[in-house]
Amino acid sequence: MREVQLLILGAGWTSTFLIPLLVSRKISFAATTTTGHNVAGHETLSFRFDPTASDQSAFSTLLNARNVLITFPLKGAGQSKLLVDSYNQYHPKLRHKAHFIQLGSTGIFQIPEQSLWVTRNSAYSKTNDRAIAEDELRSLGGCVLNLAGLWGGERKPEKWVSRVAKTKEDVKNKTSLHMVHGMDVARGVIAVSEAWGRDEEGCKGERWMLTDGFVYDWWALFAGWASVEKAAETDKVTKSEGENTGGIDVVPSEQSQWVYELLQEHNVKALPRSYEALGRCYDSQDFWQRFEITPLKARI
Ligand SMILES: NC(=O)c1ccc[n+]([C@@H]2O[C@H](COP(=O)([O-])OP(=O)(O)OC[C@H]3O[C@@H](n4cnc5c(N)ncnc54)[C@H](OP(=O)(O)O)[C@@H]3O)[C@@H](O)[C@H]2O)c1
Ligand SMILES: *[C@@H]1O[C@H](CO)[C@@H](O)[C@H](O)[C@H]1NC(C)=O
Numbered sequence: 001m002r003e004v005q006l007l008i009l010g011a012g013w014t015s016t017f018l019i020p021l022l023v024s025r026k027i028s029f030a031a032t033t034t035t036g037h038n039v040a041g042h043e044t045l046s047f048r049f050d051p052t053a054s055d056q057s058a059f060s061t062l063l064n065a066r067n068v069l070i071t072f073p074l075k076g077a078g079q080s081k082l083l084v085d086s087y088n089q090y091h092p093k094l095r096h097k098a099h100f101i102q103l104g105s106t107g108i109f110q111i112p113e114q115s116l117w118v119t120r121n122s123a124y125s126k127t128n129d130r131a132i133a134e135d136e137l138r139s140l141g142g143c144v145l146n147l148a149g150l151w152g153g154e155r156k157p158e159k160w161v162s163r164v165a166k167t168k169e170d171v172k173n174k175t176s177l178h179m180v181h182g183m184d185v186a187r188g189v190i191a192v193s194e195a196w197g198r199d200e201e202g203c204k205g206e207r208w209m210l211t212d213g214f215v216y217d218w219w220a221l222f223a224g225w226a227s228v229e230k231a232a233e234t235d236k237v238t239k240s241e242g243e244n245t246g247g248i249d250v251v252p253s254e255q256s257q258w259v260y261e262l263l264q265e266h267n268v269k270a271l272p273r274s275y276e277a278l279g280r281c282y283d284s285q286d287f288w289q290r291f292e293i294t295p296l297k298a299r300i
Contacts (some may be wrong), residue, residue: 004028006193007065010072011039016153017182018189027190030063051079056086064091067099067193074133084140099196099203100142101189104134106178106209106282108146116275119283120209138205143192148211148282152182157300158225161255165222168258174218176278178211181297185210191291202290209284212298217272219259226256
């Protein structure tokens with residue numbers, strides 16, 4: 001059976017960046033979706049992991065791989081072990097045991113009493129379903145990448161304004177935001193899988209946090225998007241509309257007007273607010289340092 005460098009279990013949004021990059025770098029890969037539809041112009045195998053099924057023979061249809069990327073959430077105890085065991089059971093002839101990489105979210109670090117600066121070594125919710133499954137995967141030698149908010153392509157953060165902040169109170173409560181672009185997730189996944197081929201240290205059993213290195217202040221974003229928000233709201237922003245800051249007499253968005261009222265009310269002299277005022281700041285520099293790349297698409 002053919003062996004690929006990377007098997008993507010769940011070629012969703014992230015793979016619209018990852019697959020073209022793998023093609024461009026001539027890295028062998030295969031990918032699955034639940035329905036077997038094309039992604040980024042490439043065929044995918046139809047595969048759905050059902051953790052409740054007693055028959056896991058669907059794993060026999062998957063290719064041998066050096067690295068297996070799991071993009072969909074595994075939850076609670078048992079699922080990670082079942083997935084790893086089933087893959088290994090149906091791929092016994094691999095020269096090296098496959099490396100498992102799971103995409104997770106930085107959401108597990110949002111706990112009461114969290115410190116101001118949060119790193120991959122900070123406390124996280126041990127009772128979070130995804131964290132439980134991630135820890136199980138790590139105990140089996142897997143590597144977890146906890147991603148900040150994803151953006152890129154159709155995911156345009158300036159479109160989210162009216163959804164995340166409907167009232168002045170919503171705006172008032174908004175503090176920090178952390179993001180990472182799909183392209184940088186793709187570059188990160190490839191960097192981890194390549195590093196792992198040379199040396200398992202830093203990969204096996206680890207948890208990493210990925211952000212683009214910015215701590216965004218939602219107030220600064222609302223203010224900065226004062227003129228794009230209305231056009232973006234419709235969700236059908238054409239390129240020229242989305243970039244349009246040039247209406248001659250445009251009314252600033254409600255959200256940005258509220259921001260300037262709040263600055264006055266809270267005696268904030270300028271934007272962005274201080275890290276202390278934001279109160280939750282992610283530091284993911286060690287990821288980029290360890291894997292010797294830097295973000296390509298920083299600053300939303
Ligand atoms: N949205 C954010 O801001 C954010 C932030 C941090 C982390 N994350 C996490 O990052 C990861 C990747 O996100 P994404 O947007 O690329 O995900 P996505 O677009 O939802 O892709 C998930 C893929 O997994 C497949 N899949 C779902 N359930 C499956 C199952 N039981 N067995 C096999 N395949 C299954 C889906 O198949 P189909 O294509 O057939 O549906 C799809 O291809 C997710 O874990 C997400 O929670 C998201
Ligand atoms: C804003 O935060 C306060 C204090 O944490 C909370 O009581 C209130 O419900 C929040 N309001 C909204 C609209 O989220």
